[in-house]
Amino acid sequence: xxxxxxxxxxxxxxxxxxxxxxxxxxxxxxxxxxxxxxxxxxxxxxxxxxxxxxxxxxxxxxxxxxxxxxxxxxxxxxxxxxxxxxxxxxxxxxxxxxxxxxxxxxxxxxxxxxxxxxxxxxxxxxxxxxxxxxxxxxxxxxxxxxxxxxxxxxxxxxxxxxxxxxxxxxxxxxxxxxxxxxxxxxxxxxxxxxxxxxxxxxxxxxxxxxxxxxxxxxxxxxxxxxxxx
Amino acid sequence: xxxxxxxxxxxxxxxxxxxxxxxxxxxxxxxxxxxxxxxxxxxxxxxxxxxxxxxxxxxxxxxxxxxxxxxxxxxxxxxxxxxxxxxxxxxxxxxxxxxxxxxxxxxxxxxxxxxxxxxxxxxxxxxxxxxxxxxxxxxxxxxxxxxxxxxxxxxxxxxxxxxxxxxxxxxxxxxxxxxxxxxxxxxxxxxxxxxxxxxxxxxxxxxxxxxxxxxxxxxxxxxxxxxxx
DNA sequence: GTGTGGTAATTTGTATACACTTTCAGCCAA
DNA sequence: TTGGCTGAAAGTGTATACAAATTACCACAC
Numbered sequence: 001x002x003x004x005x006x007x008x009x010x011x012x013x014x015x016x017x018x019x020x021x022x023x024x025x026x027x028x029x030x031x032x033x034x035x036x037x038x039x040x041x042x043x044x045x046x047x048x049x050x051x052x053x054x055x056x057x058x059x060x061x062x063x064x065x066x067x068x069x070x071x072x073x074x075x076x077x078x079x080x081x082x083x084x085x086x087x088x089x090x091x092x093x094x095x096x097x098x099x100x101x102x103x104x105x106x107x108x109x110x111x112x113x114x115x116x117x118x119x120x121x122x123x124x125x126x127x128x129x130x131x132x133x134x135x136x137x138x139x140x141x142x143x144x145x146x147x148x149x150x151x152x153x154x155x156x157x158x159x160x161x162x163x164x165x166x167x168x169x170x171x172x173x174x175x176x177x178x179x180x181x182x183x184x185x186x187x188x189x190x191x192x193x194x195x196x197x198x199x200x201x202x203x204x205x206x207x208x209x210x211x212x213x214x215x216x217x218x219x220x221x222x223x224x225x226x227x228x229x
Numbered sequence: 230x231x232x233x234x235x236x237x238x239x240x241x242x243x244x245x246x247x248x249x250x251x252x253x254x255x256x257x258x259x260x261x262x263x264x265x266x267x268x269x270x271x272x273x274x275x276x277x278x279x280x281x282x283x284x285x286x287x288x289x290x291x292x293x294x295x296x297x298x299x300x301x302x303x304x305x306x307x308x309x310x311x312x313x314x315x316x317x318x319x320x321x322x323x324x325x326x327x328x329x330x331x332x333x334x335x336x337x338x339x340x341x342x343x344x345x346x347x348x349x350x351x352x353x354x355x356x357x358x359x360x361x362x363x364x365x366x367x368x369x370x371x372x373x374x375x376x377x378x379x380x381x382x383x384x385x386x387x388x389x390x391x392x393x394x395x396x397x398x399x400x401x402x403x404x405x406x407x408x409x410x411x412x413x414x415x416x417x418x419x420x421x422x423x424x425x426x427x428x429x430x431x432x433x434x435x436x437x438x439x440x441x442x443x444x445x446x447x448x449x450x451x452x453x454x455x456x457x458x
Numbered sequence: 459g460t461g462t463g464g465t466a467a468t469t470t471g472t473a474t475a476c477a478c479t480t481t482c483a484g485c486c487a488a
Numbered sequence: 489t490t491g492g493c494t495g496a497a498a499g500t501g502t503a504t505a506c507a508a509a510t511t512a513c514c515a516c517a518c
Contacts, residue, residue, distance in 0.1 A: 019305070019471080020471075020472060020473095021471080021472085044498090044499070044500095045499075045500070046498090046499075046500095054472075054473085055472060055473045055474070056473085056474090056500090057286075057471080057472055057473065057474090058471080058472065058473095060290075060500090060501090061289075061293070061471095064290070064293050064294075065293075068297040070390065070393070076248070076479095076500085076501090077478090077479055077480065077499085077500060077501075078479095078480075078499090078500080079499070079500065088388070089388075089389065089390055092388045092390050092391055093390055095332065096329065096332070096390065096391060096394060099328045099329065099332060100325065100328065103324065103325070103328060159317070159318075159321045160318065161299065161318055161321045161322055161325070161398075162321055162325060164299070165325060165394065165397070165398070168394070169390075169394070248501080249501075249502060249503095250501075250502085273468095273469075273470095274469075274470070275468095275469075275470095283502080283503085284502060284503045284504070285470090285503085285504090286501080286502055286503065286504090287501080287502065287503095289470090289471090290501095305470090305471090305509095306469085306470060306471075306508085306509055306510060307469090307470080307509095307510070307511095308469065308470065308510095
């Protein structure tokens, strides 16, 4: 899910970005993440269609998708507003993520193959490099590899429904902000959790993998809120 | 979400069934549940618009909603097909439901008020009546009250995100088929679980509520699969 | 007979016009 | 001034026409 859409006129390297609905989705998502629209703001379909350069039809489609991911809230005959996420909502999000990613880790422990382990180890190494980069941690690389790590486990769990549900919970906004709030110590500890998860998967210890993953997510939640305000 | 309006707990008695998109949603969902469209069948937007008596626009809207709830799968430029649920998918569904409804029960244990308890007790009594109805259990009444019971707990948990996520997991199709597969003994045991949950909520024992609810959902899964084939 | 290419038919994706609902400003009456 | 009514303005919901993409089919070459 590409939420990034820099206003700089980049050559459309991806041929199928021409899809109006996708462009609307990316543009609106970018405007929300970029702060142009703040929580509670009303989103007029006509205004969005102007901003996106497409008609209202794909804009409506994009809004429904964003609503399914809880970025916006749509009330019948009253239009869409940017969702307001209270602290409790985000706590719930982390809680649910912890449960479901724990389940994913447990299943991955039973079903993993050797190739999966190799990939995970590579992720861990790359995250190490990103965390210890000088003069300061490479947040972008950390994010990319962290996402790859969790996605690899999710793939190994081999449950389409679990993947889909988790995808809607791991809002890119939250993940990005979490990393911003991480201190270097937090990042290091996070990757230590990754190492322990890999070890549990290697030993096919489902129970342990579940527990560690839950600890991992809850630690992320703590970091998020400790730096919050 | 609202495919059936059971008389048990309708908040908005507004007969806004005139909404074309809602009618399309209900109609298509009904055709799938009723077996007119079988898993794997292709869903032509034009054909559906004829069947629903509305234009393609609300049909597309309905299809997107159904896709968000995993009733159908939409592939870009290739239309929608009725989702095929393999046994593993349904097992995963129950597993996720167990985790999240357990979480809901735990939170409800902390936040419940007395009115909530009263409602739950009423549900339990009504379910008793439905289960012991002569000459045979009243499945429809059981379903309605069972849904009301779980929804009451979900409301008491007071977590919009949790409610929304669970709503997408508790596909009406599965719930209905589960009840069909229940024996009378299963139904009785199910309501015993309900009683235990209520007792845990009364004592504000979050851990116990969580555990019982997970047992409750897993028992439902067992009943589902034991009668399956 | 089989594989390939190209064209036509079907279907999805998008744009636009119109109908209906909500909202709010303005006005009248109490 | 306040309360409620009315009607216009704005915005969402729906229908339809058109564009783009996919699929099916048939001719043709090998």
